[in-house]
């Protein structure tokens with residue numbers, strides 16, 4: 001019965017998707033015939049992984065974001081550096097920060113076994129892993145579009161310039177999202193991804209010591225004990241009060257001047273301009289946040305995918321075939 005229902009919802013959503021030009025050539029049913037066991041295999045690895053280490057859900061969500069914002073969702077950020085190839089793993093936004101690559105390797109092995117061959121792209125693995133991680137941590141389970149193929153190239157320069165930095169002010173955050181064809185609603189809903197996970201001291205030190213006017217003083221003194229003026233660059237602090245639970249605590253905190261990153265607090269400045277209204281709305285409407293987050297993830301997941309015969313299905317997500 002469950003599989004009949006999921007097949008039905010797939011067909012219904014394909015009809016709906018065919019009226020939506022932003023979804024390009026991706027298709028939620030892409031693996032239904034090619035490998036019906038692919039999606040359950042991914043979900044099983046995600047659930048096992050998160051049961052052992054809940055933070056990994058956050059890390060996998062972020063990997064999909066960092067893939068899609070750099071020349072589209074094509075698995076480019078999974079390629080290892082070699083003496084002859086420079087990938088994105090050591091670009092500024094990823095170095096000592098992006099994590100979850102071993103989980104992607106385990107998923108790749110599991111789907112290749114479940115499918116009896118190499119049919120599922122690394123880019124699709126990231127999209128499904130992000131969705132299943134969000135769902136496993138209490139968030140929405142939206143329908144993921146599929147059929148992406150993997151790049152044969154990567155760009156450290158594009159990773160440096162295309163992923164927004166935590167030092168950005170509101171206007172720059174919005175301009176960055178607009179440059180990817182995403183809106184203000186997408187910016188606020190997707191920044192809500194910071195309902196999960198942690199950041200390193202090096203990314204919020206300036207805010208602690210230089211932005212006292214916009215930072216709650218109780219939180220500031222606690223965070224200073226975790227993140228001294230010098231040293232402890234990699235010490236972690238949670239992005240909201242419940243870093244392994246998908247909820248609206250991130251938005252609640254912004255309303256109380258408790259955003260961890262400068263970029264987070266830029267989404268609520270207290271002047272009712274910019275994104276203030278949306279942050280306030282999501283903080284008291286968890287269902288609207290969950291729905292908009294799912295829709296924005298689908299839009300982000302559709303950024304310039306390689307489809308058809310473009311790119312390849314990598315055998316190993318860490319290197320081109």
Ligand code: HEM
Nearest residue numbers: 058059062065097164165166190193197198199200203263
């Ligand atoms: C709006 C612009 C954004 C900026 C400036 C930003 C910046 C950051 C920074 C600096 C960190 C901490 C990294 C570290 O300290 O190692 C982080 C973590 C994270 N980001 Fe973002 N981010 C943004 C948007 C997003 C989006 C759109 C998503 C996903 C939809 C996302 C998901 C995450 C998650 C889940 C973590 C925690 C990862 C973990 O614990 O491993 N972020 N982000």
Ligand SMILES: *[C@@H]1O[C@H](CO)[C@@H](O)[C@H](O)[C@H]1NC(C)=O
Nearest residue numbers: 090091092155156157158160
């Ligand atoms: C990316 O940024 C890092 C850190 O700022 C820098 O060391 C590196 O050279 C940059 N790479 C490219 C290709 O621009």
Ligand SMILES: *[C@@H]1O[C@H](CO)[C@@H](O)[C@H](O)[C@H]1NC(C)=O
Nearest residue numbers: 205206207208209210211229
């Ligand atoms: C605070 O801002 C000043 C002036 O911009 C800068 O020199 C200093 O390095 C900053 N301190 C921290 C801890 O970021």
